[in-house]
Amino acid sequence: MPDRKIRVMVAKPGLDGHDRGARILARCFRDAGFEVIYTGCHQTPEQIAAAAIQEDVDLVGLSCLSGAHRLLFPRVVELLRKKDASDITVIGGGIIPEADFTMLYEAGIKAIFTPGATLDSIVEWIRNNIKTHD
Amino acid sequence: METIKKICEGNVRAASRLIRDLEDKLPHARPRLRQLFKHTGKSFIIGITGSPGAGKSTLTDALIAELRKLSKTVGVLAVDPTSPFTGGAILGDRVRMLRHAEDEGVFIRSLATRGALGGLSQAAGDAIHVMEAMGKDVIIVETVGIGQQEIDIINHAHSVIVVMVPGMGDEIQSMKAGILEIADVFAINKADRAGAKQLHTELASLLNSAPQSAGAWRPPIVMIENLYEPLTFVEQTAELAQKVAEHYAYLQESGQLDKRTERRAMMQINDALRACIMEPVIDNLTASGELQYLAEKIKNREIDPYSVAEEISKRFLKSGGINDIDKK
Ligand code: B12
Ligand SMILES: Nc1nc2c(ncn2[C@@H]2O[C@H](COP(=O)(O)OP(=O)(O)O)[C@@H](O)[C@H]2O)c(=O)[nH]1
Ligand SMILES: [Mg+2]
Numbered sequence: 299m300p301d302r303k304i305r306v307m308v309a310k311p312g313l314d315g316h317d318r319g320a321r322i323l324a325r326c327f328r329d330a331g332f333e334v335i336y337t338g339c340h341q342t343p344e345q346i347a348a349a350a351i352q353e354d355v356d357l358v359g360l361s362c363l364s365g366a367h368r369l370l371f372p373r374v375v376e377l378l379r380k381k382d383a384s385d386i387t388v389i390g391g392g393i394i395p396e397a398d399f400t401m402l403y404e405a406g407i408k409a410i411f412t413p414g415a416t417l418d419s420i421v422e423w424i425r426n427n428i429k430t431h432d
Numbered sequence: 433m434e435t436i437k438k439i440c441e442g443n444v445r446a447a448s449r450l451i452r453d454l455e456d457k458l459p460h461a462r463p464r465l466r467q468l469f470k471h472t473g474k475s476f477i478i479g480i481t482g483s484p485g486a487g488k489s490t491l492t493d494a495l496i497a498e499l500r501k502l503s504k505t506v507g508v509l510a511v512d513p514t515s516p517f518t519g520g521a522i523l524g525d526r527v528r529m530l531r532h533a534e535d536e537g538v539f540i541r542s543l544a545t546r547g548a549l550g551g552l553s554q555a556a557g558d559a560i561h562v563m564e565a566m567g568k569d570v571i572i573v574e575t576v577g578i579g580q581q582e583i584d585i586i587n588h589a590h591s592v593i594v595v596m597v598p599g600m601g602d603e604i605q606s607m608k609a610g611i612l613e614i615a616d617v618f619a620i621n622k623a624d625r626a627g628a629k630q631l632h633t634e635l636a637s638l639l640n641s642a643p644q645s646a647g648a649w650r651p652p653i654v655m656i657e658n659l660y661e662p663l664t665f666v667e668q669t670a671e672l673a674q675k676v677a678e679h680y681a682y683l684q685e686s687g688q689l690d691k692r693t694e695r696r697a698m699m700q701i702n703d704a705l706r707a708c709i710m711e712p713v714i715d716n717l718t719a720s721g722e723l724q725y726l727a728e729k730i731k732n733r734e735i736d737p738y739s740v741a742e743e744i745s746k747r748f749l750k751s752g753g754i755n756d757i758d759k760k
Binding site: 301302303305324325327328329330331332333334335336337338342344345348349351352353354381382383 | 444445448449451452455456458514515518519520521522523524526527530533534539540541542544546
């Protein structure tokens with residue numbers, strides 16, 4: 299049985315222009331052997347959800363350093379759910395105060411990584427949580 | 433069966449998943465493709481090729497916009513290279529097409545080459561079929577754009593756009609002969625840059641010097657000046673869309689469409705044979721370790737690759753081997 303190639307999307311919702319982290323992540327995921335769809339800055343949650351479905355990704359990684367994560371992250375999860383795509387895992391990262399973690403987990407964000415999180419730990423999380431066999 | 437029905441109804445989830453299963457070579461994927469085939473063959477397939485950074489994705493975005501004005505449904509397959517070192521890939525073509533993300537009439541799917549060298553991926557032909565079965569009016573296939581070897585696109589597309597840029601090493605000299613056989617329409621992009629006129633002149637004289645039979649298609653050259661001058665950009669990309677449409681009309685009227693469809697069918701047989709005969713044999717030999725063993729023997733000159741191939745074909749082909757096929 300051949301292994302599935304892991305496909306992920308890295309997206310930046312909202313008006314936040316801090317894309318350094320997202321770019322670094324995209325490269326790191328490529329180096330981990332994943333196929334990465336990179337969609338850049340200034341995406342609406344609607345665009346992100348639609349692209350995730352068209353690309354059939356396993357995981358959407360949202361990056362936000364502007365403080366708008368409380369609004370934007372749950373919205374992406376909700377839109378995926380509405381489009382019958384709640385099997386797509388959503389994780390997030392950026393400047394996210396610990397006080398918001400519970401709220402985001404409850405909204406369906408599966409993991410959160412903040413500055414200082416190592417790239418290895420992020421890749422490892424994905425490997426452990428995305429199944430490559432049907 | 434459910435999957436087939438969904439895809440024919442245009443369901444994006446089902447279609448994208450099947451494309452993925454085909455890329456990952458899951459065993460159930462090919463039989464599905466077989467069932468889908470009768471629903472294919474109605475779309476107009478446009479290829480777009482040219483060096484990296486020439487503006488293929490940007491022009492694809494503009495073409496989508498033009499096609500949507502005519503209410504055509506559009507599928508896009510955008511191919512980017514897989515890293516030979518890690519097997520991973522960054523697929524970034526989509527970034528240029530974001531404004532269409534929410535348009536239900538547009539389905540954009542990125543593909544990684546996964547080692548294929550011809551500018552497309554192995555699953556690209558299959559993915560085109562899936563989009564055809566979805567009923568897309570037009571399918572645009574953007575190639576990787578690394579060099580001069582990427583001619584796979586001509587086996588899949590009805591019309592091919594070659595994108596060139598002045599001062600990017602796209603001088604005609606460096607493109608050699610092949611380019612004329614590939615291109616149905618030329619786009620000189622970023623044509624507000626120095627050297628655009630010269631590129632145009634060189635290209636035009638090359639086209640003039642090519643043998644030309646009466647009534648044959650002459651690839652037009654469309655100048656597209658600057659993405660950041662929206663008024664002229666839209667006008668010029670509309671012209672590009674128009675030229676491609678004219679080429680399609682020419683193909684239909686001249687009977688060339690039939691020829692191209694036949695060429696595509698040949699290629700499909702080729703691909704299908706490879707998937708159905710070559711790959712299982714290689715997989716089998718790899719899994720059993722025999723491939724490694726044989727390579728070792730060939731390396732030591734204990735045996736030659738031709739005898740190996742013949743012996744293997746005898747073992748795997750019921751008819752008694754390749755020589756038998758020759759006789760029939
Ligand atoms: C560099 C920087 C900039 C650069 C951005 C360059 C660029 N293109 O990215 C510039 C100078 C342009 C800039 C501008 C601004 N910035 Co600034 N900037 C920073 C700074 C110093 C570093 C960010 C960075 O690149 N880090 C390096 C990357 C690799 O780390 P990272 O993105 O955090 O990613 C890591 C993790 O968070 C996590 N991660 C992040 N995203 C994701 C996603 C997923 C899926 C996963 C799994 C993990 C993950 O993994 C990464 C690895 O550990 C931070 C301060 C800080 N220490 O974070 C402020 C900071 C983010 N900026 C800030 C502000 C306020 C601004 C401005 C509004 C300033 C202004 N008034 O003009 C503007 C807004 C720009 C805009 N358009 O949005 C604030 C945000 C405050 C807040 N959220 O409440 C910060 C926190 C500074 C501060 N302490 O006040 N900024
Ligand atoms: N100045 C200028 N830049 C352009 C034009 N068209 C595309 N670009 C830029 O060229 C870069 C590469 O474009 P892209 O469409 O991704 O090229 P591709 O690699 O061939 O798909 C991007 O930064 C575009 O914004 C143009 O007409 N003028
Ligand atoms: Mg591109």
